Amino acid sequence: MSSAFSTISTIQPLHRTIDNPSISPLLGSTSTHKLCSFHVCNRTASASSVRRRFSVVADSDVVKQQKTKSGSSLSSLLITKEEGLELYEDMVLGRSFEDMCAQMYYRGKMFGFVHLYNGQEAVSTGFIKLLTKEDCVVSTYRDHVHALSKGVPARQVMSELFGKTTGCCRGQGGSMHMFSKEYNVLGGFAFIGEGIPVSTGAAFTSKYRREVLKKANADQVTLAFFGDGTCNNGQFFECLNMAALWKLPIVFVVENNLWAIGMSHLRATSDPEIWKKGPAFGMPGVHIDGMDVLKVRKVAKEAVERARRGEGPTLIECETYRFRGHSLADPDELRDPAEKAHYATRDPITALKKYMIENKLVNEAELKAIDKKIDEAVEDAVEFADASPYPVRTQLLENVFADPKGFGIGPDGRYRCEDPKFTEGTAHV
Amino acid sequence: MAVVFQGIGATAALTSATSVDSKKLYILSRRLVSETKSTFMVVRSDGRLNSGSNRRAQKLITNAVATKADSSPATKPGHELLLFEALREGLEEEMERDARVCVMGEDVGHYGGSYKVTKDLANKYGDLRVLDTPIAENSFTGMAIGAAMTGLRPIVEGMNMGFLLLAFNQISNNCGMLHYTSGGQFTIPVVIRGPGGVGRQLGAEHSQRLESYFQSIPGIQMVACSTPYNAKGLMKAAIRSENPVILFEHVLLYNLKERIPDEEYILNLEEAEMVRPGEHITILTYSRMRYHVMQAAKTLVNKGYDPEVIDIRSLKPFDLHTIGNSVKKTHRVLIVEECMRTGGIGASLTAAINEYFHDYLDAPVVCLSSQDVPTPYAGTLEEWTVVQPTQIVTAVEQLCR
Numbered sequence: 001m002s003s004a005f006s007t008i009s010t011i012q013p014l015h016r017t018i019d020n021p022s023i024s025p026l027l028g029s030t031s032t033h034k035l036c037s038f039h040v041c042n043r044t045a046s047a048s049s050v051r052r053r054f055s056v057v058a059d060s061d062v063v064k065q066q067k068t069k070s071g072s073s074l075s076s077l078l079i080t081k082e083e084g085l086e087l088y089e090d091m092v093l094g095r096s097f098e099d100m101c102a103q104m105y106y107r108g109k110m111f112g113f114v115h116l117y118n119g120q121e122a123v124s125t126g127f128i129k130l131l132t133k134e135d136c137v138v139s140t141y142r143d144h145v146h147a148l149s150k151g152v153p154a155r156q157v158m159s160e161l162f163g164k165t166t167g168c169c170r171g172q173g174g175s176m177h178m179f180s181k182e183y184n185v186l187g188g189f190a191f192i193g194e195g196i197p198v199s200t201g202a203a204f205t206s207k208y209r210r211e212v213l214k215k216a217n218a219d220q221v222t223l224a225f226f227g228d229g230t231c232n233n234g235q236f237f238e239c240l241n242m243a244a245l246w247k248l249p250i251v252f253v254v255e256n257n258l259w260a261i262g263m264s265h266l267r268a269t270s271d272p273e274i275w276k277k278g279p280a281f282g283m284p285g286v287h288i289d290g291m292d293v294l295k296v297r298k299v300a301k302e303a304v305e306r307a308r309r310g311e312g313p314t315l316i317e318c319e320t321y322r323f324r325g326h327s328l329a330d331p332d333e334l335r336d337p338a339e340k341a342h343y344a345t346r347d348p349i350t351a352l353k354k355y356m357i358e359n360k361l362v363n364e365a366e367l368k369a370i371d372k373k374i375d376e377a378v379e380d381a382v383e384f385a386d387a388s389p390y391p392v393r394t395q396l397l398e399n400v401f402a403d404p405k406g407f408g409i410g411p412d413g414r415y416r417c418e419d420p421k422f423t424e425g426t427a428h429v
Numbered sequence: 430m431a432v433v434f435q436g437i438g439a440t441a442a443l444t445s446a447t448s449v450d451s452k453k454l455y456i457l458s459r460r461l462v463s464e465t466k467s468t469f470m471v472v473r474s475d476g477r478l479n480s481g482s483n484r485r486a487q488k489l490i491t492n493a494v495a496t497k498a499d500s501s502p503a504t505k506p507g508h509e510l511l512l513f514e515a516l517r518e519g520l521e522e523e524m525e526r527d528a529r530v531c532v533m534g535e536d537v538g539h540y541g542g543s544y545k546v547t548k549d550l551a552n553k554y555g556d557l558r559v560l561d562t563p564i565a566e567n568s569f570t571g572m573a574i575g576a577a578m579t580g581l582r583p584i585v586e587g588m589n590m591g592f593l594l595l596a597f598n599q600i601s602n603n604c605g606m607l608h609y610t611s612g613g614q615f616t617i618p619v620v621i622r623g624p625g626g627v628g629r630q631l632g633a634e635h636s637q638r639l640e641s642y643f644q645s646i647p648g649i650q651m652v653a654c655s656t657p658y659n660a661k662g663l664m665k666a667a668i669r670s671e672n673p674v675i676l677f678e679h680v681l682l683y684n685l686k687e688r689i690p691d692e693e694y695i696l697n698l699e700e701a702e703m704v705r706p707g708e709h710i711t712i713l714t715y716s717r718m719r720y721h722v723m724q725a726a727k728t729l730v731n732k733g734y735d736p737e738v739i740d741i742r743s744l745k746p747f748d749l750h751t752i753g754n755s756v757k758k759t760h761r762v763l764i765v766e767e768c769m770r771t772g773g774i775g776a777s778l779t780a781a782i783n784e785y786f787h788d789y790l791d792a793p794v795v796c797l798s799s800q801d802v803p804t805p806y807a808g809t810l811e812e813w814t815v816v817q818p819t820q821i822v823t824a825v826e827q828l829c830r
Contacts, residue, residue, distance in 0.1 A: 136579065170612035179611035186578055186615070187607070194602055197568040201575020208581060212557050213528055238568035245563070399613035402671040406650045408699050408746025411753040411785050415699070416746075 079294065084356045087293055088367060090129060091121040091349050092374045094145035097154060098324075100378045101144065101161060105328045109386075110161045113190075114175045117145040119291075119323035122348035123255050124149045126296025127223055130304055136184045136222040138199035141176035142255075142322075143188045146225060151183045158381040164388035171391045172399065184220075192226065193233035196252070199224035200239045203250035203313075210310075221307045222250045229260025231274045240281040240315065247312035251303045252278075254317040255290065261326040262334045278315030290318025291346040294355070321346075394423040507690045513683040515657035516546045519664035520584070522693065524554060527582065530668055533560045533573050534586030534623075543588050544624055544683050570596035570621070574603045578615040582668060590625030590677065591637040604673045605648035620667045622676035626717055626767055627815050629681065633803035636811075640677055641773040644745050651744040652698055653677040653716045657687040659742060662696030670698060677744070679717045701748035707737035709829055711755040713778060714765040715741050718816060722765050725821035734825060744774050752778075753786055760791040761828050765816055770798040792828050797821065 079087070098116040105114055117124065120142075128137060128149035139146040147157055152168055160167025161175055168180050169188075177188035186202055189195035202222040209218035230236055231254060243250050254274050258265045266272050278285025288299050296318060303314040321343035325332030356362045401407065404417035416422050510518070524530045532547055538561035541548035551559040562569040566587065573583040587593040593600065600621065608617055627636040640651055650672050654660035660678070667674035704719065705726060714722045719740050726736050737755050741747065756762055762782055766775040775796040782794050797816045805811055 138575075168612065169610060169614070172612050173610045177610045179607075179614050181611075181614040186575065187611070189602075191598065191602060194571065194598055197571020197599060198575035198578065198603060200568065201572040201577070202579045203575075204572055205576045205579040205581050208531065208557060208576070212531075212555065234565075235568050235571065238563070238565035239572075241563055242565065242568060242572065246557075399609045399611075400648050401650075402608050402613075402616040402618070405699055406648075406670075406672045406746065408743070409748050409750045411749045413750040 079297075079361075081361045084352070084361050085366070085370065086129060087125050087297070088349070088352055088356065088362075089370050089374065090125040090149055091293065091352065092371060093148055093154065093377070094121040094124060095349060096374050096378045097144060097148060097157070097381075100158075100382060102324070102328060104158075104161070104382065110163070110175065112174060113141065113327050113329065114161070115142040115327045116324045117142050117322070119343065119347070120255055120257060120320045121145060122293035122296050122352075123225070123253065123290045123318045123320055126290075126293045127225075127251075127253060127300040127304075130297065130300055131221065131223070133182075134184060134220045135304075136186050136199070136202040136220060137225070138186045138195045138202065138222065139178070139188060139225045140192055140195060140227065140230070141188070141190050142227075143176070143178045143185075143225075147178040147180060147183075147185050147188075150180070150185050152178065152180045152185060154377055154381040155384040156180075158378075158385040159388050162385040162388070163390065164385055165391040165395065166384070166388040170395065170399070172395075186222075192230040193235040196224050196226060196230070196235050196239045199250060200243055200248060203243065203248035203307075204246070206249050207246065207310075219249065219308045219310075221304050222248075223253055223304075224250060225253045225255060227260065228254065228256040228258065228265040228274065229263065229268065230254075231256075231277065232269055237277075237281075240277065240283070240313070243313040244282040247310060249307040249310065250313045251300070251307055252313060252315045254315070255320050256317050257320050257322045259322070259326070259335065261330065273317075275315060275317040281315075283313045283315055285315045285317070287317045287319065290320030291343070291348050291351065293348050293352050323347075397423050507688045509686060509688045510657060511683065512654075512657045512660050512678075512685045512687075513544050513546050515661040515687075515689060516654075516664050516678070517548060517550070519661035520546065520668070521550060521553075523665055523668040524550070524558070527668075529580065530582045530584065531558045531560065531576075532584045532586060533562055533569055534584075535562055535564055535588045535592075537561060537586050542586065544678075544680075547586070566592050566595040567599055571599040571603060573619050573621075574599060574607070574617055577617045577619045577673075578607065582618045584620040584622060584668065587621065587623030589635050589637075589680075590623045590639045591634055593621065593623065593639060594637070594642070596621075597642070600643065600649070600675075601646050605646040609648060616671050617673045618668075618671050619673045620664075620670075620676055621673070622664075622667075622678060624678045624680040624683070626677075626679040626681065627799070627804050627811065630806055630808055630811055631680070631804075632806050636804035638768045638773070638799070640675075640744050641768045641776075643675055644774060644777060649673045649675055650698055650746070651675045651677065652742055653679075653744055654742070655679070655682060655716050655719045655740055657685060658689045659696055659702060659740075661689060662694055663698065663742070665695045666698045669695065674698065677716060681717055682720075696742075699743050699746060699748060701751040702740040702742050703737075703751065704740050705736065705738040707735040707759070709735045709759060710737065710761040710763060710825055711752070711759045712736050712738045712763045712765060712821070712825070713741050713752060714738065715744065715774070716767060718765045718767050721816060721818050722821055725818040725825070728818065728822050729825055732822075732826075734829060736825060741778070747778060747781055749781065749785060752782065756782060756786045757789045760789055762790065762794045763821070763824055763828055764794065764796040764798075765821055766796070766798050767815055768798055769801050770796075771801050773798050795824055795828055797824055 094117060098118050101114060101116060104110055124145045128146065137146055137150050144157055148154060156168040157178065160169055160171060160173060163171045165171050169177060173179060173188060176190045179185055179187050186198055187195055199222045206218055206220040209215045256265065256274060260268065275285035275287040286299055289295050299316060303316055306314060353367060405415050407416040410416045410419065536543055537547040538551035538556055538559045547559055570585050573585045576583050604617055604619060607615055625638055643651060652663050652667065652674060654663045654676065663676060667676050712722050722738055726738060729736050737759055739751060739755055764775040764778055766773060768774045775798050779794045779796050797820060800814045802814050804814055
């Protein structure tokens with residue numbers, strides 16, 4: 001069938017309001033303040049997109065028709081057993097790792113701001129498992145699982161969180177700055193929105209390699225992950241414009257978990273349907289169920305291939321939810337427990353498990369084996385991180401400049417970096 | 430017009446004061462040219478010969494501005510051009526040399542740059558290599574950083590340096606910090622350049638000096654060019670550097686004319702430039718104020734003073750060696766800058782000199798900076814916000830009493 005993006009269809013309001021009217025009062029609501037998002041969506045859905053070139057499908061047409069009543073609406077897509085196991089293992093790794101992070105944090109092994117990804121695994125797994133090693137991923141502070149899905153070893157990520165020198169960033173980045181040159185993870189950014197231009201730049205390099213440096217097989221795709229709060233930030237809109245203008249090979253993935261710390265998406269955004277902002281800039285905007293890894297994977301595949309062919313960017317809004325608070329320091333008292341309970345029933349891992357077992361792709365024992373394997377891997381990562389050394393004093397100034405001549409010339413005429421005692425000193429110039 | 434006059438004034442002061450030195454350098458450079466196989470000239474800024482074993486000389490070459498190519502008949506006559514053309518020449522040579530070098534900015538492509546620094550480059554290299562961006566400084570600076578992380582060597586042009594305030598987020602958080610935060614995995618070889626400084630009645634927002642705001646950002650280097658010779662050399666050095674470099678140009682200096690060598694040369698990003706050796710007082714300056722200083726120097730020489738003028742060029746880090754040697758010789762320091770009084774480059778330089786060379790000072794360090802005033806439009810008011818040559822003369826007279 002043709003790509004989901006090529007059909008011109010009328011605007012579909014958000015699934016969560018139309019198809020599940022019983023939960024509409026809950027969305028983005030606190031236990032004290034209930035908004036009726038249904039009316040909001042209806043009012044904004046009247047704008048016609050017929051004039052626009054790109055469609056604004058709310059969900060892939062094939063997939064939409066096959067929702068089951070239980071609320072965990074997985075499609076009957078055909079995935080092979082190997083693919084299923086790969087997806088399952090990746091999601092379980094993400095979940096177990098994050099749970100272990102929480103434990104380690106409360107035991108005082110890591111400090112600062114740690115933002116966990118529990119509940120959103122389907123987005124990371126659904127997208128990143130489609131990429132090659134050369135493709136780039138750019139994320140925000142909620143980046144542990146993006147790094148893990150991309151292939152960064154759990155040992156390196158855990159060491160980084162513990163602040164040890166064996167971490168992927170030598171302990172200098174921390175939870176919010178996961179970088180890996182080998183696996184092309186370009187961060188890890190603490191300020192929301194500031195990673196989006198960086199991802200646009202990585203996509204620009206890919207296009208530059210192909211068109212200026214004439215490397216025919218330069219078709220690396222960049223994925224930019226960010227949240228609903230970021231979609232009100234200027235950098236988001238500026239980069240949508242530039243990416244569409246130059247047809248950069250990038251996919252903008254919005255992980256809309258409805259909450260920016262304590263700010264509900266509906267209270268912060270005039271038009272909460274983020275996918276609609278894509279066509280305004282000349283790219284397809286798609287809304288998908290981000291709790292369903294198979295749906296995510298299907299749409300992701302199309303978007304990534306579209307970018308690889310050089311047809312330009314796509315904006316994909318994934319409806320998802322974080323089971324924990326914004327960070328480990330967030331008491332998470334504002335969100336309505338009923339909302340949390342609703343999304344807990346749509347846990348992506350249980351959904352995939354159920355799908356694979358019902359469709360006889362795997363049996364319980366195989367999944368349990370994976371669970372055990374992941375538990376051991378995470379334990380091993382913690383042990384490795386525990387045993388790793390802390391950075392020493394001489395590491396402090398090593399990476400300030402790529403070319404350490406940047407520290408300047410000292411009073412004695414030599415470059416400061418040539419002084420053997422320099423690393424014991426200070427960095428002011 | 431006034432600027433060109435100042436340029437001529439500077440050249441005149443230079444040749445008269447350094448005729449002895451240029452002869453000495455001529456002899457040295459002759460010997461060097463015959464000895465070395467490379468096409469580079471290798472001369473230290475204080476006139477000493479650079480031996481091949483000095484690691485510093487291996488890649489980048491220092492050159493004193495006191496050597497004028499046309500004052501030594503053995504070298505080629507060179508060619509005359511304006512400062513913005515010198516910048517373009519440097520940029521073009523680097524783009525020719527390395528296909529990864531690209532330019533991004535507003536109106537750099539088809540328009541040729543608002544100050545014509547990128548004129549005709551888009552015709553030669555294409556629209557992707559000389560990229561006309563939409564008006565989104567924060568995002569296209571971030572885009573340049575992402576491109577640098579993934580292998581390109583972009584040059585970001587701020588149409589006016591003041592516009593880069595909108596890119597402060599990316600410059601501070603990403604440009605300066607990502608090499609460190611990634612544990613050294615990603616290098617960010619960007620060059621961020623653009624015209625700044627007080628122009629001719631451009632109003633407050635177009636007359637900003639951002640060097641004071643950027644100087645605290647760890648991980649970046651800042652240089653300021655002031656002559657066509659050092660503009661081309663610094664541009665090339667900045668592009669070749671693996672560190673992120675911010676190159677400050679000045680709106681009023683783009684039409685300065687000078688004769689520069691035909692041979693390829695690069696300057697050292699971290700070194701200062703000896704403009705006029707002297708004995709009585711060290712005057713440290715950069716960018717446009719160099720010309721106000723040289724104009725004041727003429728008056729001072731007539732009054733019997735012998736100022737040593739150093740163009741610090743490297744705003745971060747400071748070349749403490751050149752500055753230190755000068756302080757040890759003259760024992761008096763005057764800093765003349767266009768930055769604001771509060772928290773400017775002069776303030777940092779004063780602190781550094783006091784910290785390192787306090788014992789050598791016979792008088793407190795005096796810093797002449799612009800007033801802490803948003804630059805007014807009115808010409809008379811604008812004149813009073815920046816340091817004028819008469820103020821420099823007065824300050825020197827007071828210091829040398």
